[in-house]
Amino acid sequence: MTHTIVIADDDDSVRRLVEHKLSAAGYEVESFVNGSRTWDHLQTAPVPDLCVLDVMMPGLTGLQVVERMRDDEALADVPVVVLSSRGREADVLDGLESGATDYVTKPFSPRELLSRVRLRLGEE
Incomplete structure (x- = not known):
């Protein structure tokens, strides 16, 4: 079974790096450049x-998307890995309290991100 992963990042180089790493690992990837487009997609596409x-x-921040997901019955249980340049303890806590499953700070190791994705999908 191929897992579908939605990626949202307005930084083209980061988004392409994450897309490449996850696609190369066998995941089906759908990517977006802002939170509003991501939310629109999540409302109309099969649940990732x-x-x-x-x-x-x-548009919407990643944390706003997470909060909306947690309030949506169909999306409430979808794991979310937040990727952010904000790495202070308060920022990480805000992310987790918003409903994120995991929080990775930029700059990040693509291998570590892949490992966390696999863990959240129950593959490790």
């Missing part, structure tokens, strides 16, 4: 197996 969301994006 996991989301990787940047915090600071135009």
Whole structure:
């Protein structure tokens, strides 16, 4: 079974890196450049197996998307890995309290991100 992962990051280089790493690992990847487009997609497409969301994006932030997901019955249980340049303890706690499953700070190791994705999908 191929898992579907939604990625949202307004930084093209980061988004392409994450897309490449996850696609190369065999995941089906759908990517977006802002939180609003991501939310629109989540409302109309089949439910993904996991989301990787940047915090600071135009439109809706990643944390706003997470909060909306947690309030939506169909999306409430989808694991979310937040990817952010904000790495202070308060920022991490905000992410987790918003409903994120995991929090990875930029700069990040693509191998570590892949490992966390696999863990959240129950593959490790």
